[in-house]
Amino acid sequence: MAWVTQTLSSSLGRKVIMSLTGLFLCSFLIIHMAGNLQLFKGDGGRAFNEYTYFMTHNPLIMTISYVLYTSILVHALMAFILTRHNQASRPIKYAYSKPEANSAWASRNMGILGTVLLLFIIIHMRTFWYEMHFGSVPMAEYDGKEYKDLYAVVQVAFGELWYVILYVICMVAIGYHLWHGFQSGFQTLGLRHKKYTPIIEFLGKYFFAIIIPAAFAAMPIYVYLQVHHII
Amino acid sequence: MKLESKIPEGPLAEKWARHKFALKLVNPANKRKYEIIVVGTGLAGASAAASLAELGYNVKAFCYQDSPRRAHSIAAQGGINAAKNYQNDGDSVFRLFYDTIKGGDYRAREGNVHRLAEVSVNIIDQCVAQGVPFAREYGGLLANRSFGGSQVSRTFYARGQTGQQLLLGAYSALSRQVANGKVKLFTRTEMLDLVVEGGKARGIVTRNLITGKIESHSAHAVLLCTGGYGNVFYLSTNAMGCNVTAAWRAHKKGAVFGNPCFTQIHPTCIPVSGHYQSKLTLMSESLRNDGRVWVPKTKEDAEKIRKGQMSPNDLSEDKRDYFLERRYPSFGNLVPRDVASRNAKNMCDEGRGVAKTGLAVYLDFADAIKRDGQKTIEAKYGNLFEMYEKITGENPYEVPMMIYPAVHYTMGGLWVDYNLMTTIPGLYALGEANFSDHGANRLGASALMQGLADGYFVIPYTIGDYLATIGPGDKIPVDSPAFKETEQKIQEQIKKLMSIKGQRPVDDLHKELGHIMWEYCGMSRTAEGLKIAKEKIQALRKEFWTNAKVLGDADEMNQALEQASRVADFIELGELMVDDALNRNESCGGHFREEYQTPDGEALRDDANYAYAAAWEYQGEGNPELLNKEALIFENVKLTQRSYK
Amino acid sequence: MKITLKVWRQKNINTAGKLVEYQLDNVSEDMSFLEMFDVLNDSLTRKGEEPVAFDHDCREGICGTCSMYINGRPHGPQTGATTCQLHMRSFNDGDTIVVEPWRARSFPVIKDLMVDRLAFDRIIQSGGYVSVNTGSARDANEILIPRTIADEAMDAAACIGCGACVAACKNASAMLFVAAKVSQLAILPQGQAEHKERAERMVAQMDAEGFGACSFTGACSVECPKSISLDHIARLNREYLGAKLTSDNING
Structure with a gap:
């Protein structure tokens, strides 16, 4: 099995781990966003809470969620290892450097963006995931069945202006991260082709870097406006 | 000194085959007992070092550059000749031989040149096998073009970077032998002297360019593959580091120097722009396939252009002198290098030169662009045009290119016999460093051919003859x-x-x-x-x-x-x-x-x-050198006045 | 033109270096950047100061020797060109130009602006070749290579090994260099026999030399004097992963 460890500890192997975990997280974002669109339904949170129940009780989803947690950790840990390695590759920095002349800002700052996102995930999970699993969430009853009322937790959290602003900023960060990250993941896997790469780039830049973060950012804004009866 | 060229007996076409058979062989198990020093890692050096290591010899390779891949062979643009006759246009080994002898103005040896033409075909095979990406036709066969002074299409090329690709091929073969442990590489190391003892070459003394350390290396034979001496002119198309030191010091140790005055001035270089100029840049000779060379008919017009009062585009056809086409109707702009260069100089001497300095002539693509379209010209010469624009700041698609001759290659070099051995036993000279194959003028696309012929296909055979004669014990330690x-x-x-x-x-x-x-x-x-x-x-x-x-x-x-x-x-x-x-x-x-x-x-x-080949023998500090003559015998070609009319 | 230069001066690998300022008053815009350095060195020598050491050789953009990091970019502001192909007309009168050596752990500074790039040679030695001994080749036209394939291989083969890719990369990664060679030989039929080991060995050597990983910023390709495409890096990734998954090499 030497070849497995050797492969995964090579610079290319590590990038493959980054790519696979990253692309998996991208696919998760689609599901997460689609589900959370229930927030916009205007039904007092019933659809959202039913969806939450499904997500926390379906065995398949529960299994995948562990893969998801692992992916986040591995992605972050590998990024840390790679960043240290990359920094060590240039022990003496240039006195004067002009990187903006040859590369996009996002591509050079994936580490910083990723760190912001990691902090965001921690806050996000503390607010919702932790409350859902270990906190005291009020209950709601639909058609005689009891549901944890996560929608209420959402309303409390997104009722705070600073929290909404934080969310929006983090969604900008995720936009930049995916602007580069999505297509980069395919490059790492060697999936580059005259015919398909433009499609991947289009998806990465417009769908993953703009539409998804915009949809996510709309949620706290919408809930905030609703909670404060502005709409 | 009696110069023995060791040209084998027999009919021209059989000389090399007979000679190969007559040469002594070193038994495979004994090859590892020999050490060979190769100085220089250009086409000749890298190909020789790699080929000798493949045979089993222990090789030490030296270069002054930071990597063997940087040797100046890399800068050759145009191509490499080979008598493949893939184009079915009448080429043959004999025709390549004949063209080369005639192109050299009958001052090279028949035997050497014929051998060169014979092995030229093997070179292409070898390079393709190494992965050299020569230009191809759509169907996948190799493409050819005709090149300076030749009436058949026998030149193989890789865009405008043929030398680079051939060198990288030889460098990769060399690298493989370094990995195999058969070649030990010494980069940033300059040979400063040859060690001769008992009448034989025994090794070299070098300077480590990083530490300044003077070191000795001992071997059974020493190969000088150190290129030409064009930098004696300061301005040339050679790299800044190209030098004659290795060859010159060997000369002072007893290797006679052949035809030192035979230097090639290349007609299509970018003209000098100022006193600070450090080197001249060659524009591939292939440009002359489509470009037309001209100067104004009158001194007055030339004067106006020099002063910037008139643009060359404003000068009507009847006021231009396409002097090569006028003087050489059958070859036109494609006359050999020496002829083209001399004519350009004459025009400038007459006061009809252009550029601020008056030391330039036009190479005009306007007609070619009109005929074939800019796209076609761009596909053929795009990178050269770009290079020209970078250097001069002028766009050659709009304003005619300016060119002037510059020192490019030296046909002279260390005198060698048919085995490529100099007059010091055990010391060989390969490629541009020797004097043997190009006579008084080298044809385009022949330098790459000679460097690789010497390294891949000549020295691996001929060195064995010497080594087998002396035996593995005939080597002295570096502390002697x-x-x-x-x-x-x-x-x-x-x-x-x-x-x-x-x-x-x-x-x-x-x-x-x-x-x-x-x-x-x-x-x-x-x-x-x-x-x-x-x-x-x-x-x-x-x-x-x-x-x-x-x-x-x-x-x-x-x-x-x-x-x-x-x-x-x-x-x-x-x-x-x-x-x-x-x-x-x-x-x-x-x-x-x-x-x-x-x-x-x-x-x-x-x-x-x-x-005859003039072979100069060093006579000690302050004494005039002694001239030895090697009579050139022509049995297969008739000496005629070279005519390109 | 008047130019102010800030040049990295460092006596040798064991000594710390610093930027030193020089003034040049008579710079012609037709001069090449390296000729400007010749003028500087001439004046330094006449003043009795040691001239600046810098690597250069062919001065026509093909040998890959010159290696200056000029105003924050390898080979200066021009793209698709080496330092020796840069001319002073790319600058303005009164400009200040900062010149540093390539910076990478794998490219230690020898003196002033001169670095050691032997790591590149060692990478090629690890597999950047086709194993064919002299004399054993078959006729060149027996291997059919369609023009498009030959052209693509040539695009990759154009690499001059200057190291600008490493110098430009924020991670000092050598991926473009390695990719160019792996890709050239992976595209061509001649390279097929060894393509798996080649990718495995060259990547292993690249890592052993201490180069960083690829972040796909694209800086390498933009700064590459031969504009080698990122497509080749993708092909290297494909070659490497394919080799790792399917080669017989189970020991790493």
Whole structure:
């Protein structure tokens, strides 16, 4: 099995781990966003809470969620290892450097963006995931069945202006991260082709870097406006 | 000294095959007992080092560059000739042989040149097998083009970077042998002397350019693959580091020097722009396939263009002189290099040159663009046009390109026999460093061919003959007196250079040497001028040893010291070149003596008196060198006046 | 033109270096950047100061020797060109130009602006070749290579090994260099026999030399004097992963 460890500890192997975990997280974002669109339904949170129940009780989803947690950790840990390695590759920095002349800002700052996102995930999970699993969430009853009322937790959290602003900023960060990250993941896997790469780039830049973060950012804004009866 | 060329007996086409059979072989198990030093890692050096290592010899390869891949073979643009006759246009080994002999103005050996033409076909096979991406046709077969002075399409090419691709092929073969442990590589290491003991080459003394350390390396044989000496002119198309030191020091140890005055001036270079100019850039000769060379018909128009009062595009057709097409209707713009260069010089001498300096002629693509469209021209020469624009700041699609001849290649070099051995047993010279195959003028796309022929297909056979004769025990250790004395001498020379502490930077002295050589020993020469040159060079030599300024220390990276040591040798070589040019009272190829020309200004050979290779023998410090003559015998070609009319 | 230069001066690998300022008053815009350095060195020598050491050789953009990091970019502001192909007309009168050596752990500074790039040679030695001994080749036209394939291989083969890709990369990664060679030989039929080991060995050597990983910023390709495409890096990734998954090499 030497070849497995050797492969995964090579610079290319590590990038493959980054790519696979990253692309998996991208696919998760689609599901997460689609589900959370229930927030916009205007039904007092019933659809959202039913969806939450499904997500926390379906065995398949529960299994995948562990893969998801692992992916986040591995992605972050590998990024840390790679960043240290990359920094060590240039022990003496240039006195004067002009990187903006040859590369996009996002591509050079994936580490910083990723760190912001990691902090965001921690806050996000503390607010919702932790409350859902270990906190005291009020209950709601639909058609005689009891549901944890996560929608209420959402309303409390997104009722705070600073929290909404934080969310929006983090969604900008995720936009930049995916602007580069999505297509980069395919490059790492060697999936580059005259015919398909433009499609991947289009998806990465417009769908993953703009539409998804915009949809996510709309949620706290919408809930905030609703909670404060502005709409 | 009796020069034995060792050309084998028998019919021309069978000489090489017979010779290969007659050569002694080294048994495979014994090959590992031999060490061979290869100096230089260009086409000749890298291909020789790799091929010899593949055979089982232990090779030490040296280069002054930081990597073997940077040797100046890399800069060859146009292509490599081979008598494959893939185009079905009448090419053959004999035709390539004939063209090369004639192109060299009948001053090369028939035997060597025929062998070169024979192995040319193997070179292409070898390079393709290595992964050299030669240009191809859509169906997948190799593409060819015709090239300077040839009427068949036999030139193989890889865009405008043929030399690069061939060198990288040889470099990859060399790298493979380094990985195999059969080649030990010494980069940033310069050979400063040859060690001769008991009449045989025993090894070399080198300087580590990073640490300044003087070191000795012992071997059974030494191969000098150190390129040409065009930098004696200061401005040339050679790389800045190209030098004659290895060859010159071997010469001073007893290797005779062949035809030093035979230098090639390439017609299509970018003209000089100012006194600070450090080197000249070649524009591939292939440009002459589509470009038309011209100057204004009148001095007055030329004057206006020089002063910037008129653009060349404003000059109507009837006021232009397409001088090559006018003088050589059948070859037109494709006449050989020496002819094209000399004509350009004549135009400028008449006062019809263009550019601010008056030292340039036009190479115009307007007609080709009109005929084939800009796209086609771009596909063919795009990278060259870009390069031109980068250097001059002018767009050659709109304004005609300006070109002027520049020193490009030296046909002369260490005298070698048919086995490529110099007059010192065990010392070989390959590629441009030797004198053997191009006579007085080299045809386009033949330098790459010769370098690789020598390295891949000649030396692996011929070296065995010598090694088998001497036996594996015939080698001396590096702590023997011969090595120690040589090391000592080199140390003293370096100390001497460091202690001149004069006023002039070495580069400045080198420039002065270049001016003298270009003025008096360049495109055309006269007895009178050469005599002046000799005096000037002698004075410069004195100036050098009393007024050169080399700063820094000898035991560290010191580029000024490297240059000083090279320039000292160039000065000595320059004097020999002048002697050789003065001795050769005829015009042939690149050597044009104004006194010897036909009524219409072409080179006038004197076959009765000068059909020989001049081989100069060093006679010790301060003594004139001794001229030895190797008579050139032509049995298969008829010596005629070279005509491209 | 008047130019102010800030040049990295460092005596040798064991000594710390610093930027030193020089003034040049008579710079012609037709001069090449390296000729400007010749002029500087001439004046330094005449003043008795040691000239600046820098690597250069062919001065026509093909040998890959020159290696200056000029105003924050490898080979200066021009793209598709080496330092020796840069001319002073790319600058303005009164400009200040900062010149540093390539910076990478794998490219230690030898002196001033000169670095050691032997790591590149070692990478090629690890597999950047086709194993064919001299004399054993078959006729060149027996291997059919369609023009498009030959052209693509040539695009990759154009690499001059200057190291600008490493110098430009924020991670000092050598991926473009390695990719160019792996890709050239992976595209061509001649390279097929060894393509798996080649990718495995060259990547292993690249890592052993201490180069960083690829972040796909694209800086390498933009700064590459031969504009080598990122497509080749993708092909290297494909070659490497394919080799790792399917080669017989189970020991790493």
